[in-house]
Amino acid sequence: MTTTSAPRPRRKPPRRYHHGDLPRALLHEAVRTIQRQGVEGLTLRSVAQALGVSRTAMYRHFVDKSALLAAVAREGFRTLRLELLAARAQLREDPAAMGVAYVRFAVANPSYYRVMFGGLVERCAKDAELEAEASGAFEVLVEALVAQQQAGRLRQDEPRQLARFIWAIVHGIARLAIDGQLQGPDEDAERLTRYALGRVRTGIAAPAPQSVA
Amino acid sequence: MTTTSAPRPRRKPPRRYHHGDLPRALLHEAVRTIQRQGVEGLTLRSVAQALGVSRTAMYRHFVDKSALLAAVAREGFRTLRLELLAARAQLREDPAAMGVAYVRFAVANPSYYRVMFGGLVERCAKDAELEAEASGAFEVLVEALVAQQQAGRLRQDEPRQLARFIWAIVHGIARLAIDGQLQGPDEDAERLTRYALGRVRTGIAAPAPQSVA
DNA sequence: ACCTGAACACCGTTCAAGT
DNA sequence: ACCTGAACACCGTTCAAGT
Numbered sequence: 001m002t003t004t005s006a007p008r009p010r011r012k013p014p015r016r017y018h019h020g021d022l023p024r025a026l027l028h029e030a031v032r033t034i035q036r037q038g039v040e041g042l043t044l045r046s047v048a049q050a051l052g053v054s055r056t057a058m059y060r061h062f063v064d065k066s067a068l069l070a071a072v073a074r075e076g077f078r079t080l081r082l083e084l085l086a087a088r089a090q091l092r093e094d095p096a097a098m099g100v101a102y103v104r105f106a107v108a109n110p111s112y113y114r115v116m117f118g119g120l121v122e123r124c125a126k127d128a129e130l131e132a133e134a135s136g137a138f139e140v141l142v143e144a145l146v147a148q149q150q151a152g153r154l155r156q157d158e159p160r161q162l163a164r165f166i167w168a169i170v171h172g173i174a175r176l177a178i179d180g181q182l183q184g185p186d187e188d189a190e191r192l193t194r195y196a197l198g199r200v201r202t203g204i205a206a207p208a209p210q211s212v213a
Numbered sequence: 214m215t216t217t218s219a220p221r222p223r224r225k226p227p228r229r230y231h232h233g234d235l236p237r238a239l240l241h242e243a244v245r246t247i248q249r250q251g252v253e254g255l256t257l258r259s260v261a262q263a264l265g266v267s268r269t270a271m272y273r274h275f276v277d278k279s280a281l282l283a284a285v286a287r288e289g290f291r292t293l294r295l296e297l298l299a300a301r302a303q304l305r306e307d308p309a310a311m312g313v314a315y316v317r318f319a320v321a322n323p324s325y326y327r328v329m330f331g332g333l334v335e336r337c338a339k340d341a342e343l344e345a346e347a348s349g350a351f352e353v354l355v356e357a358l359v360a361q362q363q364a365g366r367l368r369q370d371e372p373r374q375l376a377r378f379i380w381a382i383v384h385g386i387a388r389l390a391i392d393g394q395l396q397g398p399d400e401d402a403e404r405l406t407r408y409a410l411g412r413v414r415t416g417i418a419a420p421a422p423q424s425v426a
Numbered sequence: 427a428c429c430t431g432a433a434c435a436c437c438g439t440t441c442a443a444g445t
Numbered sequence: 446a447c448c449t450g451a452a453c454a455c456c457g458t459t460c461a462a463g464t
Contacts, residue, residue, distance in 0.1 A: 117388070117392060117394075149419075152419055153418065153419055154417060154418065154419055155412075155417050155418070155419055156419075157408075157412075157417070161405070161408055162417065164389070164395065164405055165405065165408060165409045165412060165417075167385070167389070168382060168385030168386045168389055168405070168409065169381060169382050169385055169409075170385070171385040171388060171389060172380070172381030172382055172383070172384040172385025172386070172388070173381045173385070175330070175384065175385070176377070176380070176381055176384060179330060181330075181347075182377065192374070192377055192378065192381070195374055195378060196378045196381065196382075199368075199370075199378060199413065199416075200412065200413060200416065200417055201416055201417060201418050202416040202418060203412075203413065203414055203415040203416030204367060204370070204375065204378075204413055204414060205366065205368070205414050205415060206362075206365055206366055206367055206368055206369075207368065
């Protein structure tokens with residue numbers, strides 16, 4: 001009886017797990033454990049163990065632990081940029097779409113967000129790819145604001161200053177939200193975002209200035 | 214010759230360094246090393262060594278490393294609250310005084326700020342004193358806003374929502390500033406703060422709405 | 427009451443060596 | 446080229462013991 005000694009490959013031969021794509025597997029597993037244990041719960045040893053690989057196998061692909069984290073941040077900025085782009089298309093129906101998308105990303109991916117803004121971008125400023133990915137996301141906002149200016153819907157202030165302003169708002173809301181400094185859990189973050197962007201548009205000064213006697 | 218064998222005490226006898234006030238000494242030394250090495254550079258062993266004390270002496274006064282950090286955060290919130298109160302007195306000459314004071318505090322004490330908002334407040338939510346100190350600082354802002362509302366200078370929106378909005382803005386600016394995500398170093402943060410609060414007051418919508426043809 | 431010393435269970439990282 | 450195993454220099458924390 002000539003039984004097939006090797007197990008039938010489903011699609012493409014999925015054997016050789018380790019040799020397959022360790023860098024991607026490491027990245028994926030890192031995100032997974034950060035998602036569950038937080039950034040400071042991430043341990044190279046546990047990642048390696050989860051992948052069934054030696055503790056030092058990682059060093060062939062990432063020079064450092066921080067290099068691995070930089071890769072996580074890079075992927076985070078890339079995803080954020082894409083979601084901002086998608087939200088930009090809905091800007092006509094919902095003027096707050098981009099801001100809401102930003103905060104939603106942070107709330108949905110606190111682990112990504114913490115790594116992205118956990119003080120890595122500046123400490124490892126050498127990582128040019130990370131730098132580029134980060135400013136790429138920022139540019140989406142800048143361009144959207146310029147378009148609004150050209151449509152005559154926005155003040156003609158310096159676009160990048162305007163963009164930093166808006167970014168600071170959503171960034172602040174996002175951080176307060178994922179750090180649990182807003183009372184309610186998730187829904188409040190979106191309400192606050194919509195409130196904030198609405199107020200930013202028309203101001204918070206009292207509408208009817210009390211005339212003097 | 215009867216020379217004084219013991220050194221003359223300057224004010225009160227400052228001998229017995231270790232026994233004196235270890236808790237305060239630990240706190241002070243922790244802030245000092247965080248200031249220089251960053252939060253993740255803080256090591257209990259180095260703190261103890263700098264104080265000439267055993268590595269485990271700390272555990273008599275703080276249950277944890279995180280308890281020591283919580284004490285740092287508590288002191289930070291207390292200082293911030295006091296500086297906000299001081300700024301509130303200048304609100305008439307400078308409407309942005311409180312916001313500027315907030316961002317200045319963060320930029321001047323990034324180590325404090327990082328510990329305060331480094332995800333400690335929520336993880337160790339058990340620390341009631343920290344919780345109280347944190348919301349104390351928030352209340353200063355709320356009360357200032359309510360006063361502005363009563364003076365008829367501010368929209369009659371829900372004060373706490375208004376406060377969360379303003380907080381998010383200065384928090385966002387502060388974080389971007391101390392994380393090096395603003396191009397210039399320190400001066401830009403204040404400029405951005407003034408710009409932001411000015412725009413928040415009157416809105417960013419185009420001032421002269423182009424009428425339709 | 428306050429502090430010490432040895433010990434434990436962890437880390438990230440290096441490096442010679444295997445295939 | 447890719448991975449392993451032992452080793453190194455670190456951590457926070459526990460605990461019996463000293464004064």
